[in-house]
Amino acid sequence: xxxxxxxxxxxxxxxxxxxxxxxxxxxxxxxxxxxxxxxxxxxxxxxxxxxxxxxxxxxxxxxxxxxxxxxxxxxx
Numbered sequence: 001x002x003x004x005x006x007x008x009x010x011x012x013x014x015x016x017x018x019x020x021x022x023x024x025x026x027x028x029x030x031x032x033x034x035x036x037x038x039x040x041x042x043x044x045x046x047x048x049x050x051x052x053x054x055x056x057x058x059x060x061x062x063x064x065x066x067x068x069x070x071x072x073x074x075x076x
Contacts, residue, residue, distance in 0.1 A: 045051060
């Protein structure tokens with residue numbers, strides 16, 4: 001006895017020969033490819049030395065340095 005479930009429906013094709021999810025699958029594939037290309041480009045930039053430190057990291061480092069100096073002055 002064979003029962004058809006949700007997974008069976010995703011494999012069926014419409015009369016034009018395309019699967020029901022081909023549009024969504026292609027869209028997801030395009031997103032994955034764009035994401036991979038962005039990662040590759042970032043790695044290439046970093047290897048060339050064109051990397052930048054995010055502003056929030058610089059602000060955090062400055063706050064820690066100033067806070068450390070203030071703690072040293074007022075607590076010592």
